[in-house]
Amino acid sequence: MSSSSTTQSQTLFNRALDVMPGGNTRTTVWHAPHPVYAVSGAGCRITDADGNVYLDFLNNYTSMIHGHANPVVAKAVRQQLELGTCFAMPTESEIVLAELLCSRVPGFERIRFTNSGSEAVMMALKAARAHTGRPKVAKCEGAYHGSYDFAEVSLDSGPESWGNADPNSVAYTAGTPKSVLDDVIVIPFNRTEEAERILRAHADELACVLIDPMPNRAGLIPATTEYLEMLRRVTSETGMLLVFDEVISFRLDYSGAQGALGVTPDLTSIAKIIGGGFPIGAVAGSADVMAVFDPRQGKPLAPHGGTFNANPISMVAGTAAMELLTPEEFERLNALGARARAGVAQAFANAGIDGQVTGDGSLLRIHMTSVPLIDYRSARATEAQATALSRVIDYMYANGILMAETGMCALSTAMGESEIDEFVEIFASALASSGQPRHAAE
Ligand SMILES: Cc1ncc(COP(=O)(O)O)c(C=O)c1O
Structure with missing residues (x-):
């Protein structure tokens, strides 16, 4: 998104600063230097205050399982x-x-x-x-x-x-x-x-x-x-x-x-x-x-x-x-989740960059490490991993993909295979431009 596209959101944030602490009323939607304000959502896409459209892989932190305005x-x-x-x-x-x-x-x-x-x-x-x-x-x-x-x-x-x-x-x-x-x-x-x-x-x-x-x-x-x-x-x-x-x-x-x-x-x-x-x-x-x-x-x-x-x-x-949410719809949605996780894992392998994907069903989370993850301590990102992940997520955001700052994504039934493939493709480009070191060819 171009910097001029944030103008309306910046204006709204300036108003919010006068009435809410840090302009914020929900810690989890804070995004530096200011959040982007949503105006509407339809299916798996959200339109922001400047008319930019995002493919929503966050779905209000997993709650919008059918996407928006079902x-x-x-x-x-x-x-x-x-x-x-x-x-x-x-x-x-x-x-x-x-x-x-x-x-x-x-x-x-x-x-x-x-x-x-x-x-x-x-x-x-x-x-x-x-x-x-x-x-x-x-x-x-x-x-x-x-x-x-x-x-x-x-x-x-x-x-x-x-x-x-x-x-x-x-x-x-x-x-x-x-x-x-x-x-x-x-x-x-x-x-x-x-x-x-x-x-x-x-x-x-x-x-x-x-x-x-x-x-x-x-x-x-x-x-x-x-x-x-x-x-x-x-x-x-x-x-x-x-x-x-x-x-x-x-x-x-x-x-x-x-x-x-x-x-x-x-x-x-x-x-x-x-x-x-x-x-x-x-x-x-x-x-x-x-x-x-x-x-x-x-x-x-x-x-x-x-x-x-x-x-x-x-x-x-x-x-x-x-x-x-019938059993058949869960099956379809979870198959999309499996497709997304497989796509992310393949993108890491193709890029030769340390990383992995966790999750199940219609949920996934991206980690910038190849160390086996079993618990909170092993999964807690180091400073270097957190910086690398932020770079990837910023790229995704700038290219129209909304996901959590932790690397978590939640799918919706408003999606099909083409949205999953769109996500994976942008993720692969994010890795390519991340500046992360490639490991030696095996
Ligand atoms: C596992 C878990 N428990 C509880 C909560 C709190 O739910 P709410 O935000 O509806 O208060 C959340 C919110 O994200 C959650 O992820």
């Missing part, structure tokens, strides 16, 4: 708009989406809606504490679970703070109380023996283990079967709950990642795709554990209000979006 979702929302958007009364729309989700996932006996994935994780952790009567939670080093204090611990710890093989509990937000750190036990992702030892040492105080089966910030590396089976076994033996964060990974399969993996957690947090592009989250699980929210006998063990919980707009949009 006509089926839009029609459902338009119909609901005429009927009113929220009431201090439940509506049938929440039952419809709850029935759809519970019918797809064997572990979802009961479900409750929230307004975001952060809230869904928060309510899952509160439910686990309420059900077990234990105060602490365990989570994996480097995994992102939204903005609840306890879920944020050790999100971005580095070598200077993360400790030895047993990870330290490291604050993410300045001012996090020490009591929060004391109540979060951090385990290493995909290191089965170490994690089991740590969990057993704290078993009496732990309400649950929170795990994303393919944590994006920890490298978008799938959890190994051995690791997940250990977590299921240890939590069952010690009376802890196993909580899956499927806020992103729910897009991996018709029954979420847990369906594909064959592991049933006690509770699951979901969000993003289930709202059809509107704010949403949900916590689901066994009827026994979810009973902590049941108000019929008076104050529940875990009270949970929320002015916009299960608002009918999010419910009808989510239902329309999820109904479009």
